[in-house]
Amino acid sequence: MAEAKDFKSPASVELSKDASVDEKQVSEIIGPIEIGDGIIIEDGLRRGLLGRHVSLISLASVIGASCFYGFGYALYLSGPLGALLGFGIVGFIIWALMQSIGEVTTMFPIAGGFIEHATRFVDPAFSFSMAWLYYLMWSVFLGSEWNGAILILQFWVPESKMPMYGWVLVFWVFFMIITTLGVVVYGEIEYYMGWFKIISLAVCFFISILVDAGAFGNGYIGFKYWGHPTGPILNGINGFGQVFVLASAYYVGTEIISLAAGETKDPRRSIPRGVNTVVYRILFVYMGLIFFQGLICPSDSPLLINASSTVASSPFTIGFTQAGWKSSGHFINALIVVAFISAVNGCIYVQSRALYSLALTGRAPRCFAITSKKGVPYVSILTSCCWGFLALMNLGITAGQVFAYITSVGGSAAYLAWAGIIFTHLRVRSGLEKQGIHPDTYPFKSFGSIWIYRFNLFLTVFILFIQGFVSFENPFDWRLFISSYIMIPTAIILFVGYKWYHKTRWVRLDEMDFSDRLVKIEEPEGKKLGFFANIIDKLRN
Template identity: 80%
Template sequence: MAQTSDLESPSCPQKISGDEKSIVKTTEKPVDVQNGIILDDGLQRGLLGRHVTLISLASVIGASCFYGFGYALYLSGPLGALIGFGIVGFIVWALMQSVGEVTTMFPIAGGFVEHAGRFVDPAFSFAMAWMYYFMWSVFLGSEWNGAILILQYWVPEEKMPLYGWVIVFWVFFSILTTLGVVVYGEIEYYFGWFKIISFAVCFFISFLVNVGAFGNGYIGFRYWNPPEGPIVNGINGFGQVFVLASAYYVGTEIVSLAAGETKDPRNSIPTGVDSVVYRIVFVYMGVIFFQGLICPSNAPELLNAESTVASSPFTIGFVQAGWKSAGDFINVLIVIAFISAVNGCIYVQSRVLYSLALSHRAPQVFAITSTKGVPYVSILTSVCWGFLALMNMKVTAGQVFAYMTSVGGSAAYIAWAGIVFTHLRVRSGLVKQGINPSTYPFKAFGSIWIYRFNLFLNVFLLLIQGFTAFEKPFNWRLFVVSYITIPTTILLFVGYKLYHKTRWVRLSEMDFSDRLLKIDDEDEVKKVSFINKLTAKVRH
């Protein structure tokens, strides 16, 4: 990495505190300006703080959050699902603290993928990046498959074949996702608010259903008693919820990937990181709780491996209470959530692929961008992974959902473990080089042992999440989809390391020269920002 120059960047001034008089300087590399658009590493820094906050909070709250949580109820009952999502919720909270500390310090294109190569080992970054890309590719197919499940409520297969929906999705999202990062940010901002408000409405209606406001009688915690609850299928069902939970929580870390296209990462990233608590409590825990109140875990309409069509637990509960047209209302919410989630999914895929191409770990064609900083080759390639949904032409849509969730969920634990491990390495390097924690623009909460424990949890759950495959008779299909990601990651790591002869980055050799630093003197910052703007105008 290049050392800090005396010529200040036109973007992010920094203040270094010490015993001497405070010095204000920048460590970000110069950006490029084309046609009035700020580009960094070829990408447009078009995301505002409000975009980042909503992306972190609601971007990947997809259609499956309405109906897929029914699979958790089916597997483990209302309390079992709530406990499972709560444990994984803690993992994600700690993960985002790790993301916030490293990403705010180094807001670069590729986010945690590039951090892994810079502070751990390029081979580690390579394996982590490609596994993360494949994970989101699987989730894209899963989202399309799930949307088809729901849309068949209105349009049966006799009127619209399964492949017809896939073609419609392919055309629509190919256009939408190439409109640029500003359009992406605005869509996620307004759709994010829509999804949050939708959940609040569903929670309120669920409360009314629970107290008998529809004339259905008081429910209370009826479904938390046998045979519907509180925990069903014992340890087997509970264990499978961990995989499902990781598949739904994954995506909070995209704040790190979005940092390369964020105008003010020093302030925007911490805000986005802090908002994840609300996502965990309000969205995931709230949905599980209210769906478990009004919908029995043994309802035949719930999504499971045998499903060809499925209903949301909200729909099931509302209909049982007497609202016969509830399916239309919920499905409208699902379709809008589907558009937003797929938009976010393709964004993550394309930015990871773009980052790989920039660092010569993928074909250079994927590094091509438009004059507005849109990596359209990476985007259009990533959209094509949605055709995985065509698997539902051979097996049931429920089986496709279960298989894709297992693959994606196990890959999520690998990605999270890699992010936490990178954070621990960065923190060790900072300590080794005697860098004062007071200069961190964002410091992870509490003791470093929280994050060591989080690394252990991720590895532990990765290893046990497919244990039901070992029951008699041995379920080889479940074993493959649960553990295929582990040897794949090892193969990617070892292959790249042997071919390129990379080596582990030593703590004393880590380059922190271009890190962002904490700023306390806002007046001084404004003064330097004004000088930087003048410098930028002279240059261009």
């Protein structure tokens, strides 16, 4: 077996900033190159994301506009406790998923991330199916974000003054511009907007505590809305099951760190730091949002988003307004607009990099692999922006129905993608063991026993199959059934079709190529870890 090598290959060269060279052509000939300031070109893309970018991308990039109002749908479906439990269970899935991603991605930080890992270690047909499913998932979520933003912006500008299609055109032009400015600009936007969103959430949580304590003169609330008039759990198992789909739609995007690895300067250090922030994201962002919104907002409020909604309010707006802060809608909507810009920026980034990876490997038209001299895959970006026009579905049905159907389609696709990522990790681990590569050499080792990740695969597949069971109730809801399960046959058709046409075969464990893996960096002598770091390090190994 060839000796494991570091990320920067011997063929790498350093160029001055004003060097007159086609970076993409040089990268294709000699591999990764440095162009000054630590920026690296590889596979036509720039490794321009810093450690601070990766950490904030993992923590806050997909805290979108719908996190402020869409969580109200979870309250509407299952009540405050039901929503909290549903998001908690999916939170465990995501934590374990990120451990899987961290182990494989840190070892192989390549363009295309987990998509290309599946090609290399499972089966090209498996990767093809997962990649296109993942791309379609983000495409429908882009339409959902635009649709949700229109719902909120109509609070300020009614449809009589700005038609829905007008907002869609504005979004289309705006995001085509900012998403083609390059990965460094993307990283900076996500970094500063990420901090803004985190601070905004902290402010909303603090105000919620004041509201709950009666500081606005509305009287003490406590856990009143967990009891009267609806109770802590609504709609029994039906509502609880639907929360799983909604939760997947909000947790999805955490795995973006794997795709970003192809444009990260020091993946061996940056990726593990980003992976470890997911715990804070689960506890602070998702569990925090559900808890505080359920604390101050009654789950039977008619202003919460649901399938019949034509306009919707954030649970924060509802709770703050009931407490006496009549202008709170303006404050929350301003936060939502910033979150919307950041989330859509991240959504298009993921879409375009997934499509770019497909084109680079011949699984999509080659034109989508075209990049500018600055490493921007602008053809993939501009194509991905067009999926936002799905928001125009709200011209035929209510915006609430659009939200519900897109959430079901995207949520089921998310579970399929996660199952594929976890399965790839299990295959890689089996291959490493088969070839006698010791876990001590892994640059990042997933926490605990491998059985955690086997159980996580089972749990993900189980939820995938039960999340749409409410459609079977009398009367049978065929629209919900289709939106809940359409992605399963789609994935199978993509896999079987590609495998039949290209005659691909399963990669055997002893055939897996680990020669270019990154290895663990030993701590310098005399450098001591802190008390808690020592405990974590021992548990990991």
